[in-house]
Amino acid sequence: xxxxxxxxxxxxxxxxxxxxxxxxxxxxxxxxxxxxxxxxxxxxxxxxxxxxxxxxxxxxxxxxxxxxxxxxxxxxxxxxxxxxxxxxxxxxxxxxxxxxxxxxxxxxxxxxxxxxxxxxxxxxxxxxxxxxxxxxxxxxxxxxxxxxxxxxxxxxxxxxxxxxxxxxxxxxxxxxxxxxxxxxxxxxxxxxxxxxxxxxxxxxxxxxxxxxxxxxxxxxx
Numbered sequence: 001x002x003x004x005x006x007x008x009x010x011x012x013x014x015x016x017x018x019x020x021x022x023x024x025x026x027x028x029x030x031x032x033x034x035x036x037x038x039x040x041x042x043x044x045x046x047x048x049x050x051x052x053x054x055x056x057x058x059x060x061x062x063x064x065x066x067x068x069x070x071x072x073x074x075x076x077x078x079x080x081x082x083x084x085x086x087x088x089x090x091x092x093x094x095x096x097x098x099x100x101x102x103x104x105x106x107x108x109x110x111x112x113x114x115x116x117x118x119x120x121x122x123x124x125x126x127x128x129x130x131x132x133x134x135x136x137x138x139x140x141x142x143x144x145x146x147x148x149x150x151x152x153x154x155x156x157x158x159x160x161x162x163x164x165x166x167x168x169x170x171x172x173x174x175x176x177x178x179x180x181x182x183x184x185x186x187x188x189x190x191x192x193x194x195x196x197x198x199x200x201x202x203x204x205x206x207x208x209x210x211x212x213x214x215x216x217x218x219x220x221x
Contacts, residue, residue, distance in 0.1 A: 035100065038100055038104060038107075039098045039100060041186060042098055042100070042107045042109060042178055042186055043095050043098055043109065045178060045186045045187070045188075046095065046109045046111065046176055046178070047095065049188070049194055050091075050093055050111075050194070050197060050198070053088065053091075053194070053198055054088045054091050054198075056081075056084065056085075057081075058081040061080055061081045061084055062080075062081070065080055073155075075148075076148065076151050076152045076155050077152055077155075077156070078155055078156075078159065083159055083162070086159065086162045086163050087115075087116070087118075087162055088115065088198065090114070090115055090116055090167075090169070091113070091114070091115040091198060091200075092113070092114045092115070093111050093112065093113045093114070093197060094111070094112045095109060095110070095111055096110045096111065096112050096173065097109070097110040098110075104180065105179065105180045106177070106178065106179050106180070106189075107177070107178045107179075107180075107186070108175055108176070108177055108178075109175070109176045109178065110173055110174070110175050110176075111173070111174050111175075111176060111197050112171065112172075112173050113171065113172060113173075113174050113197045113198070113199075113200045113201065114169060114170070114171040114200055115169070115170065115198065115199055115200040116162060116167045116168065116169060116170070116199075117167075117168040117169055117170035117200070117202065118170075118199050118200075118202045119170075119202050120168040120170070121158075121161045121162060121167065121168065124161060124168075125157060125158050125161055128157055128161075129154050129157055129158075132153060132154070132157070133150070138150065138153075141153075169200075170199075170200040170201065170202060171200055172200045172201030172202075173201070174193065174196050174197040174200075174201050175193065176188065176193045176194065176197060177189040177190060177193060
């Protein structure tokens with residue numbers, strides 16, 4: 001049987017693949033002239049992309065997540081679309097400020113974003129999953145070579161924490177940078193800023209490091 005860390009790694013990879021939605025759904029909008037029109041155009045780009053991230057349909061999720069990652073999630077009883085929607089179901093944002101450069105070719109949009117606190121959830125999950133792995137049930141699964149049971153338990157625990165009505169929340173201001181191309185269309189300079197806004201300033205990679213830390217501890221246990 002694989003160590004718990006290696007067993008759950010493909011599932012974590014599949015979760016990370018969901019965040020590629022931020023790249024796949026990001027687009028651009030035609031430019032405008034006049035200060036008010038330019039600001040409005042920029043705000044619409046940011047709003048459209050954040051709204052699209054919050055409300056993807058199953059077909060979009062299925063087309064974006066690699067087949068092996070999608071199958072890995074379903075293998076352990078996780079509905080990829082449902083889990084992604086749970087991650088963003090409480091996401092909300094408000095555009096606070098939009099600054100256009102003097103040459104009119106770049107912009108910064110400050111967004112106040114709120115969502116489940118992915119770092120806090122990952123930290124809590126890390127503690128609970130480590131406790132499970134070292135419990136009699138967890139040790140029994142390890143000793144019997146029941147990898148599926150171990151990984152299913154870990155992923156269901158994570159899903160439950162995301163879905164909990166009292167899940168910790170976070171709010172943060174996030175800056176999103178845009179550039180206007182030669183065709184006048186606005187697009188994001190850094191797609192990671194969109195993901196940061198989606199998770200209220202929390203890096204998805206940083207949050208997943210908490211989960212990796214738990215699986216490392218479970219491996220050492």
